[in-house]
Amino acid sequence: MSKPFLLLSLSLVSWSALLAPASSQVPATLQQQAEAAYARGDAARSIFLYSQLLQQQPDNYQFQFRLAFAMLNAGPEFLQKSYVGFQRAKDINPNVDEPWLYLARIDEALERPAQALGNYQRAFQLNPNNQQAFAGIRRVQAQPALTNLPDAFDVLEQRPITDYIAGVEVNSQAVQGLRGQQVIAQALSWRGLLPGVNINFSTSNYRNQSQRPISPIFTEQPGRVILAPESSQGDSSNFTVNLNWNTADIFLSENRLRLRAYEDDIANTLDNLRLEAQRLFILRSNLLEEFRQLAWQATLNPSDRTIRYNRRDRYLQIIYLSQQLQAITGLY
Amino acid sequence: MNRLLKSFSTSLLICSCTVAGADLAAAVPLVAQANQVNLEQEADQAYARGDAPRALFLYSRLLEQQPNNYTFQVRVAVALLNTGPENLAASYEAFQKASRLAPEIDESWLFLGQIDEAWERRQEAINHYGQALRLNPANQQAFIALQRVQAQPPLPQLPENLTTIESRNLDNYVARVETHSRRVQGLRAQLQIAEDLRWRALFPSVSLGFSPSRNSRFDSTSVSANTPTDFNDPLTFRDSSNRGRFGSFYVGVFWNITDLFDQDNETRIQSYRNNLGQNLQTLQQEAQRLYALRSNLFGEFRQLAWQAALNPTDRNIRLNRRDRYLQIFYVTQQLHTLTGIY
Numbered sequence: 001m002s003k004p005f006l007l008l009s010l011s012l013v014s015w016s017a018l019l020a021p022a023s024s025q026v027p028a029t030l031q032q033q034a035e036a037a038y039a040r041g042d043a044a045r046s047i048f049l050y051s052q053l054l055q056q057q058p059d060n061y062q063f064q065f066r067l068a069f070a071m072l073n074a075g076p077e078f079l080q081k082s083y084v085g086f087q088r089a090k091d092i093n094p095n096v097d098e099p100w101l102y103l104a105r106i107d108e109a110l111e112r113p114a115q116a117l118g119n120y121q122r123a124f125q126l127n128p129n130n131q132q133a134f135a136g137i138r139r140v141q142a143q144p145a146l147t148n149l150p151d152a153f154d155v156l157e158q159r160p161i162t163d164y165i166a167g168v169e170v171n172s173q174a175v176q177g178l179r180g181q182q183v184i185a186q187a188l189s190w191r192g193l194l195p196g197v198n199i200n201f202s203t204s205n206y207r208n209q210s211q212r213p214i215s216p217i218f219t220e221q222p223g224r225v226i227l228a229p230e231s232s233q234g235d236s237s238n239f240t241v242n243l244n245w246n247t248a249d250i251f252l253s254e255n256r257l258r259l260r261a262y263e264d265d266i267a268n269t270l271d272n273l274r275l276e277a278q279r280l281f282i283l284r285s286n287l288l289e290e291f292r293q294l295a296w297q298a299t300l301n302p303s304d305r306t307i308r309y310n311r312r313d314r315y316l317q318i319i320y321l322s323q324q325l326q327a328i329t330g331l332y
Numbered sequence: 333m334n335r336l337l338k339s340f341s342t343s344l345l346i347c348s349c350t351v352a353g354a355d356l357a358a359a360v361p362l363v364a365q366a367n368q369v370n371l372e373q374e375a376d377q378a379y380a381r382g383d384a385p386r387a388l389f390l391y392s393r394l395l396e397q398q399p400n401n402y403t404f405q406v407r408v409a410v411a412l413l414n415t416g417p418e419n420l421a422a423s424y425e426a427f428q429k430a431s432r433l434a435p436e437i438d439e440s441w442l443f444l445g446q447i448d449e450a451w452e453r454r455q456e457a458i459n460h461y462g463q464a465l466r467l468n469p470a471n472q473q474a475f476i477a478l479q480r481v482q483a484q485p486p487l488p489q490l491p492e493n494l495t496t497i498e499s500r501n502l503d504n505y506v507a508r509v510e511t512h513s514r515r516v517q518g519l520r521a522q523l524q525i526a527e528d529l530r531w532r533a534l535f536p537s538v539s540l541g542f543s544p545s546r547n548s549r550f551d552s553t554s555v556s557a558n559t560p561t562d563f564n565d566p567l568t569f570r571d572s573s574n575r576g577r578f579g580s581f582y583v584g585v586f587w588n589i590t591d592l593f594d595q596d597n598e599t600r601i602q603s604y605r606n607n608l609g610q611n612l613q614t615l616q617q618e619a620q621r622l623y624a625l626r627s628n629l630f631g632e633f634r635q636l637a638w639q640a641a642l643n644p645t646d647r648n649i650r651l652n653r654r655d656r657y658l659q660i661f662y663v664t665q666q667l668h669t670l671t672g673i674y
Contacts (some may be wrong), residue, residue, distance in 0.1 A: 044472060044476045044645070045472060047475075047476060047479065048472040048475050048476060051475070074476070075480070075645065075647055076647065077480055077483045077484050078479070078480075078483055080483065081479070081483055154485075157485040158485055158486075160486070160488065161488040162488070195540075198541075201547075206552075208554075212556070212557065214557055214559055214560065214567075226560065226567070228556075228557030228567050228569075229557070230554070230555060230556045230557060231554065231555045232552060232553065232554030232555065232556075233552065233553055233554070234550065234551055234552020234553060234554075234574070235550070235551055235552070236549065236550035236551065236552075237547075237548065237549060237550075238543060238548045238578075239543060239544065239547035239548050240541060240542065240543035240548075240580075241541070241542050241543070241544075242539055242540065242541040242542075243539070243540045243541075244537060244538070244539045244540075245537065245538045245539075246535070246537045246538075247535040247536055247537070247538055248532040248533070248534075248535035248537075250535075251535055252528065252529060252531055252532045252535060254529060254532075256525050256528075256529075257522060257525045257526060257529065260518070260521055260522050260525055261522060263518070264514075264515075264518030264519070264521070264522065267514050267518065268514060268515055268518065271514055271669050274665075275662075275665060275666060275669060278661075278662055278665050279662055282658040282659065282661065282662045285485075285487070285654075285658055286654075286655050286658065288485070289651055289654060289655075290651070293647065293651065
């Protein structure tokens with residue numbers, strides 16, 4: 001644990017200067033112990049002792065700064081607490097460049113370039129001899145800015161998996177689409193009751209001309225036939241309505257199979273998407289953990305190119321996974 | 333004792349591996365000697381030199397004589413912790429006993445917190461570390477551990493106790509695929525419906541027809557000659573016309589003979605049966621794959637949890653341990669989807 005602590009202590013211009021006694025009001029033993037622990041790079045002990053000292057003097061800048069600094073060195077899990085610690089130190093004494101510098105380093109490591117630049121510039125304004133702040137400004141300005149995370153880093157980290165699982169059913173477009181189709185299919189259950197209707201209309205006409213032999217009642221010339229022309233014409237029209245039902249569709253509809261298939265499809269899709277959300281959550285949790293480690297290392301060594309490359313790679317992967325999670329669950 | 337516990341827990345990892353075999357072989361005469369001379373002295377020496385198996389053996393004997401001795405109990409627990417990952421759960425129980433014997437001493441609470449943290453039981457770890465810190469505000473390890481646990485994002489809770497999950501038999505999972513897999517249940521229900529649809533062909537189509545009289549009509553006119561009474565009479569003609577309306581009503585019933593004797597539905601039913609059989613086989617294999625994967629992950633996690641209990645601040649152990657924990661969580665959820673049990 002003390003390795004990065006010592007590493008950082010070498011790079012700090014003001015490290016030794018900070019070892020000067022801060023106050024004489026606090027019992028000397030506790031403060032001396034704290035200073036000794038701080039001097040030998042014992043981060044855990046420093047946190048423990050400076051936390052106690054701060055309970056006695058909450059507005060002591062040096063105690064606050066050292067607590068934040070010890071936390072920074074204690075490990076990646078304390079990075080957020082360290083940031084809050086430096087913010088408090090900056091609030092207690094805004095005219096010292098150090099807390100601004102560390103705030104900027106953490107901002108830079110967490111890919112918040114605008115805040116990093118502002119804090120580096122503030123540190124440089126307060127101390128134009130601060131070479132690290134100068135280098136930090138140039139470094140941040142030279143790097144292409146990455147896309148912002150959709151939510152704050154710690155919000156993403158703290159959101160419980162249950163929220164994502166619950167979000168699948170109400171927010172997944174795939175499930176919503178299938179549910180919409182299921183509702184339509186349910187409405188189609190009544191189809192069988194509606195008959196097929198045939199409406200027929202037929203019209204016809206005829207015209208007939210004929211000659212009909214007429215036998216007169218009395219005739220002087222037997223065998224002579226009188227032919228009489230006759231004609232007839234007429235028209236008719238017919239209108240019919242037919243209603244057809246398929247009783248199989250009424251009593252044993254194929255739609256049952258379709259409805260069951262939709263029900264199964266929705267249930268299986270939900271299961272799969274919930275599992276996918278969990279897979280993405282777990283993958284992202286690991287990436288967040290790796291990113292936090294790398295961000296912590298980057299805070300301690302802001303100019304290390306390999307750390308920066310890996311950190312930015314994890315950051316981009318986190319963004320992509322967050323977008324995938326959002327598509328399934330509606331939450332980042 | 334604080335110092336002793338600390339040195340024990342840090343140095344014993346190496347010692348326990350090298351000494352275990354030899355000491356166990358020599359255990360009987362040494363115990364006999366210890367019983368005769370000073371069993372407690374022997375145990376203290378084994379403990380001081382970091383000989384975990386021997387310390388465990390001797391303090392267990394001492395505990396049989398004095399079951400309520402806190403020192404013996406906590407040393408058994410520390411020795412168990414140092415003998416290996418397989419004794420982590422036993423060590424936890426031993427620390428619990430120690431904390432009941434002397435609830436005012438912070439050590440056992442601290443170790444309980446460390447094991448809880450290693451097993452990802454966040455709330456229990458916070459409670460135990462908090463208790464240790466309350467009992468001894470100067471306990472720096474408890475203070476830092478509390479900060480560490482609180483600073484870390486909480487991981488999802490396993491649906492059941494890790495030991496319960498770990499002890500469940502593979503056969504349980506495989507047997508339950510058929511009865512609990514949602515996919516299989518769905519396919520089975522669809523097959524049942526498809527089989528019922530065989531009777532569809534027996535249901536006829538019914539047709540009701542109606543031709544209303546108001547709209548159906550006929551209209552005809554004809555010219556025909558009148559029969560003359562005399563041959564020389566000129567022909568005279570007469571007109572006649574007919575018109576009227578008609579209506580009808582009919583019922584028709586139709587069957588499709590092809591469907592009665594040679595149904596398409598049979599193909600569908602066979603397809604469902606094949607699909608069901610294949611799915612069942614695939615899902616049972618998947619359950620076995622997941623079970624094997626998780627068993628390996630359990631093994632790794634137990635090792636890492638043990639290492640983490642001994643070195644709670646080690647970042648790499650923590651990263652790997654949490655990774656395995658999350659993988660176990662995910663695989664467990666997958667198994668539950670297939671089998672209905674975690």
